Amino acid sequence: MTKKLRKAVFPVGGLGTRSLPATKAIPKEMLTIVDKPLIQYALEEARAAGIEQFIFVTSRGKSTMEDHFDVSYELEATLAARNKKAELEALRQWLPSIGQVVYTRQQEPLGLGHAVLCAAQIVGDEPFAVLLPDDIVLSEKPCLAQMAEAYADVGGNLIAVMDVPREQTNKYGIVAPGATDGRLTEVKGLVEKPKPEDAPSTLSVIGRYIIQPEVFGYLNRRERGAGNEIQLTDSLARLIGEQPFHGFRYDGTRYDCGDKSGFLAANIAFGLARPDVGPGLADFIRGLKL
Ligand code: UTP
Numbered sequence: 001m002t003k004k005l006r007k008a009v010f011p012v013g014g015l016g017t018r019s020l021p022a023t024k025a026i027p028k029e030m031l032t033i034v035d036k037p038l039i040q041y042a043l044e045e046a047r048a049a050g051i052e053q054f055i056f057v058t059s060r061g062k063s064t065m066e067d068h069f070d071v072s073y074e075l076e077a078t079l080a081a082r083n084k085k086a087e088l089e090a091l092r093q094w095l096p097s098i099g100q101v102v103y104t105r106q107q108e109p110l111g112l113g114h115a116v117l118c119a120a121q122i123v124g125d126e127p128f129a130v131l132l133p134d135d136i137v138l139s140e141k142p143c144l145a146q147m148a149e150a151y152a153d154v155g156g157n158l159i160a161v162m163d164v165p166r167e168q169t170n171k172y173g174i175v176a177p178g179a180t181d182g183r184l185t186e187v188k189g190l191v192e193k194p195k196p197e198d199a200p201s202t203l204s205v206i207g208r209y210i211i212q213p214e215v216f217g218y219l220n221r222r223e224r225g226a227g228n229e230i231q232l233t234d235s236l237a238r239l240i241g242e243q244p245f246h247g248f249r250y251d252g253t254r255y256d257c258g259d260k261s262g263f264l265a266a267n268i269a270f271g272l273a274r275p276d277v278g279p280g281l282a283d284f285i286r287g288l289k290l
Contacts, residue, residue: 002155005148005210006053007122008046008129011115012039013059013106018258027062028258029133033270034277038257039065042133044094049144051129054101055122057115069101110222111229116211117219125213127151130232132207138269139252143208146250150184151210156244157236160208161185162254166196172204173233175247187245190237192226203247205233206254212243 016028023031029039043054058065072091079088102122106115116130129144137143143160151158161175176189177200189200209232218235225231239245255266271281 002152003127005049005127005129005151006051007055007126008049008051008053008131008144009055009057009116009119009123010039010042010046010131010133011057011106011112011119012062012065012133013057013109013115013118014112015109016258019260019263025061027058027065029062030064030068031257031263033136033257033263033266034274037065037068038133038136039068040094041136042131043069043096045137045142045144046129046131047096048142049129049148051144052100053122054096055119055128056101056103057106057118058103059106059109066103069096071095111225111227111231113219113225113232113235114222114230116232117216117222117230120216120219123213123216127210127212130207130209130211134256134258135207135254136257136266136270137206137208137250137252137254138266138273139250141251143250143252143254146183146252147208147210147248150246150248154184154244154246156246157187157212157215157239158210158246158248159187159236160206160250160254161203161247162206162249163202164204166199166202169194169196169199169202169204172206173231174199174201175203175205176200177203177247183249183251185247185249187240187247189240190233192231192233205247208250209236211236212239214243215239 012029016023019028030037106118147158170193174191174194175187178186178188215235218238225234256262257266272278
């Protein structure tokens with residue numbers, strides 16, 4: 001029987017150097033898509049998948065994220081005094097309940113695997129989701145909710161995957177695939193950022209995972225991988241053969257907001273999908289002389 005998925009880890013300790021100068025004084029995860037910071041999209045996606053505890057692995061200079069998920073007395077008092085009831089209601093509606101968010105710090109940016117390891121004590125001995133907020137998926141049903149449904153059937157470890165052009169395999173974790181059944185593909189191997197000629201496929205891992213707690217034992221060995229970082233992919237690869245392990249082809253379009261053009265594309269795609277700003281934005285785009 002699969003254990004219920006209750007916890008999600010958000011590794012947000014990275015420096016965001018590709019997004020400079022925007023990320024000099026604000027965290028990458030606070031960059032906005034239309035009118036919401038990336039981290040809020042990620043938290044809402046986790047909540048829609050039934051997650052009850054949100055674990056943020058942060059670092060120095062990231063405290064605006066904590067403020068974002070806290071009550072802002074001054075703002076609320078001002079909105080109340082101006083009788084802006086709808087705005088006040090909207091502000092309260094998405095706040096996590098008391099005690100639902102846990103913050104811990106990654107003291108040094110030693111890699112994604114290291115960031116996940118920082119959450120080990122808080123996760124304990126149960127399965128957990130990992131969401132990288134700079135990967136954002138536009139879909140009818142949120143990506144993690146799709147994965148949670150598949151997980152209830154197959155258990156084990158599940159990673160969201162998509163096909164990429166072969167010349168881009170050196171930017172991603174790449175799957176060595178086994179049998180495919182619908183949206184699920186058996187994972188036989190995982191390689192971090194292989195050169196196109198060495199890549200076992202073009203099926204790449206995106207920032208959504210459901211992981212069994214046994215991964216912490218491997219992460220705790222703190223072995224360095226690609227880029228001299230402690231890679232999550234390397235420890236996940238050790239679970240292959242020990243536990244069920246599947247790639248999940250989600251329904252939706254993923255945008256890499258850690259990259260400037262991906263971030264701009266996400267703003268356009270999410271903007272067009274919004275009933276309030278979409279029609280005006282579409283008119284503007286149609287009028288562009290490209
Ligand atoms: P990235 O590879 O995008 O790295 O990390 P980064 O440092 O955030 O950004 P660039 O490359 O310098 O622009 C993928 C995810 O892993 C987290 C990041 O916060 C991001 O969500 N991460 C990465 C950590 O939490 N800690 C790390 O040491 C590295």
